[in-house]
Amino acid sequence: MTRHIQRPWLSLQPTDDPLEPTGRTVRWGVVATGGIARTVARDLALLPDAALHAVSSRVHERALAFAREFGALRAYSDEGARPGYVQLVEDPDVDVVYVATPHGQHYEVARAALDAGKNVLVEKAFTVNAHEAQELVALAEAKGLFLMEAMWSRFLPGMLRAFDIIESGEIGEVQWVSADLGFPAPKDPASRLWDVPAGGGALLDLTVYPLLWAVGALGFPDSLTAVGKLNDAGVDEQNVLTLSYSDGQLASLISSLVAHGPRTATVAGTEGVLTSVGSVNNPTELVVRRGWDPARTEKIEVVGRGYVYELREVVRCVQQGVLESPTMPWSHSVDTMRLFDGVRRQLGISYPNDERG
Template sequence: MSRKIKWGIVGLGKIAGKFAEGLKHVENAQLYAVASRDLAKAEEFSEKHNSEIAYGSYEQLMEDPEVEVIYVATPHSLHERISIQCLNHGKAVLCEKPFAINLEQAKKMINLAREKDIFLMEAMWTMFLPHFQHVLELVNSGKYGKVKKIKADFGFKAEFDASKRLFNKSLGGGSLLDIGIYPVFLAYAILGYPEKIEASSHFAETGVDTSSEIRFSYSSQAEAELYSTLAEKTPTTGEVQLEKAVIKINSRFHEPSSLTVITDGKEEHIKFENIGNGYNYEAAHVTRMLLEHKTESDKMDFTKTLDLMKLLDDIREKTGLVY
């Protein structure tokens, strides 16, 4: 596994910069090419992050025979179209979350990847972080009994601006798809698909949700209380209440963080030595999958992505949010 996988990035916003920084810490990976519809922006990004080539169109990057895998970091509404274009050019794809705008789009993307036998994965970076993997191990070990309740929130104050992506419905804006996906994912990763979903949202004048309150109920009697908002800064923590312990995922729970495990009134603080900014873990996973000639992740597989997309669709149906 000594050769380097050559990466391309399309859509050069804030998240792409974080991913490019993380990629620098991945053995067997190289940022080879970047693309923006603005060539000057691509050249600036390329210089900052040391890619070999900068392109002024996504198609030019897709047509480059040296590019093996493309990280799609465009606005949500373009994920389906750009990912399908990449797959049709024979490129493996890591598509930023949310994977698509709805389940129908996600199915099209996955069906094409299966048809062409090309690797495709949703960039749910939290799944690959050491602290999150440790939470799953603690829960699945059964040492603390069954899960009774999960609580998670994600909120920050965003000044309303109809011209910005966050408040633009045509770009898939709003709190649910942008940040609410993280609390939803936490509950799903631990408890699976809920038996019952309750949800309500507040809306901006542009039609996107500024906040969403969600409750999942399970046949095991467990429940999840989840919240996302663009109207205020929240603790952005996660909490897993089990029969014999409480696992607190400290702020901010979706990125590299620490844990506090409370048993019998005693607190155990668990810290993790993270490499890079955290985006390197998902990039390293995809790089390994490609070197092993896999076409589907063994951690963030298609079933998880389809379930997560259906969950978001079901929540939106409850709140009346339509894209």
């Protein structure tokens, strides 16, 4: 029996020019000044109809430095009477708030932004648990605001091309998927990656990407088995998930904060196999082998650092008054957090935010 998998991302074509303007200028406010905020601010500057209006940081100097470097007009910080992010979400000239804090703070900041009537892009993993994810989605829907998890990979030309190939039937019916993402993260206790309240661990930080391949090729699974290694603080250093499907298909996903992995995704079908070499979250080289034929390799070009595609989607949705991206729907974020809740129950991982539910 053929499994029906909804792949809405196929609606976007890899040939779409990500730098083509799509309408009025959309003004952005960025919450936090860390690694991804900086990378995304650089790609935002490439879009002709997006403008960085404001930034907020816990620290005044950091907000000012970020604003100077990336050309934001306003810099807010916790050194005023109210937290910087609260001031930013209340700025009437901000159309979209980009939440680039650690996972543990996503819900609080995104909720404040929605309450203030702002459209929101929230970094991955969307939240810490499914309860938070459902609450944010319900709030966006009730208030008629745009909300999306920043799963940039879902918009990338390499990912779109991979799923075009799978959809074309070239590799036949998918029977299994394997994907991994890993690197040894410095064991710095101050790093969000090892901090429990920040939502530290491989699951929230990395597993969203290998999971994207399994979900894209086979959908969300019917059952799941997780094994992992937790450190003394209860943070998962690495985990392996085995997903099973009622039609017999399988997926094996590895995420690690203690070892380099090949960062490869393989989708194996009855007629052939597709592999994304070298990058599981930003495919730039796809190798396809049909049957016993020699493999062919497709090279993929990416504009900027690859974030322009998701940023353009946000801009386009806000311009058009669309609340939910058809390419990265709310259900994907909520179902992912439900699946992660199940993984955490099996591994014995809990976060302070869980107690709020």
